[in-house]
Amino acid sequence: MDAETRRWAVGGAALVLLLLWPLVHGRDGFPLSTYPMFSSPRDTHAKIAHVVGRSADGSAAPLRPALLGTAEIMQASQIARNAAKNGQRAADLCARVAARVGASDDDANIVSIEVRTDEFDAIAYWNGVRKPTKSNVHARCSVGGSP
């Protein structure tokens, strides 16, 4: 093994230790990660913070991520989750989304926005029980001054 290959061996070993380091302190990060996704025990309870658009007929549907300011569904989820922790943030998010909806021709049927957390039984959901077991509305606002 020449000197350069030895340097790679030492550097590679150091990199492996660095990669394993998050397992020691238990904190996830980037790019050094514990890869925690899907690793914890999980029951059937699902708590979803999301932003919902309500039409004039009263029906509600979740809004696409672009209206929350991102193209990524998971980032949209996180934005809604963070907003749900604080009433002022929820109101701010609601107002921003309402402004985007108001400016979008595709969403002309939406008259109000809700930042809300809904709870479901995940297994029951896929067996046809789609209604939340519990709901909490953090902020509600109208689109373009509609009632």
Next chain:
Amino acid sequence: MIGRASAWFGAPAPAQRLAALRIVLGAAAWIYAAARLVDLVNVARLPTWQFEPVGPVALLAAPLPGSLVVALVVLTLVAGIGFVIGWRWRISGPVFAVLLLWVISYRNSWGMTFHTENLMVLHVGVLAASRAADAWSIDARRASDDVPHARYGAPIRVLVVVTLVTYFIAGYSKIANAGLAWITSDTLCNYVAYDNLRKAELGDMHSSLGAAMVRHPGLFPPLAAFSLLVELGAPFVVLHRRLAQLWCAAAWGFHIGVFAMMWIVFHYPMLGLAYAPFFAIERPLARVFARLRSLRPPWCGRGAAC
């Protein structure tokens, strides 16, 4: 064992193999960054309270000005071109690796870490520290090293080890957090149900297959056992070429399964990029280059210089 590991690590490889990895993995990272351009830039518009810095971005106390965010993304793409074509490698290689790490970390610093990007960033970092532009590059257009050498093989082994270690960590986290019950309990079934529900309730596409499978929980323990076998078994395939290639097929199948059941796209492994360092990828690339060279412009053969 140590002797065998040493022989494996120090085995020579052609400069073209490392160069092929630079071209393929570098181009993939560049395309990824370009495709995510809007996302990478749009985080500048998010409210400050959403800023939760990760990785090197943790050095910042507050978000960067929007114009600087845009400038860094543009610089990343410019440096990425130098990385892929191997132009002024000693500068473009490390600059692209550092900027890619920064802009991806910055995008991940707004409440959601995308674990699909770790390996791509790590691979680009390892390549940047290597002699990946000694062949098939602008820098090497006059003289390229055709003799296989350990200095080209060693970085490739590091890329292989990095891939395997990331899988091992994912498996270890499952055992550490849930124990063997991760296999025997309904955990995986509940995750598939939850993840698809979340997508449906967030207005995204979900997997109909995963939603249907949830009604048959008995399907999940074998799948959970398979995924843990792939993850925890990763380090043990390192010294056996055939076993390592079999592992690549199993790991790829695992990601295809995740996609089918949860609609989660791990683009880097699904496109085979995570496993490229396990193979002699310079051979198909050399055939592509030969084919490109053989394509003569239409005016050739009519007395015009070609």
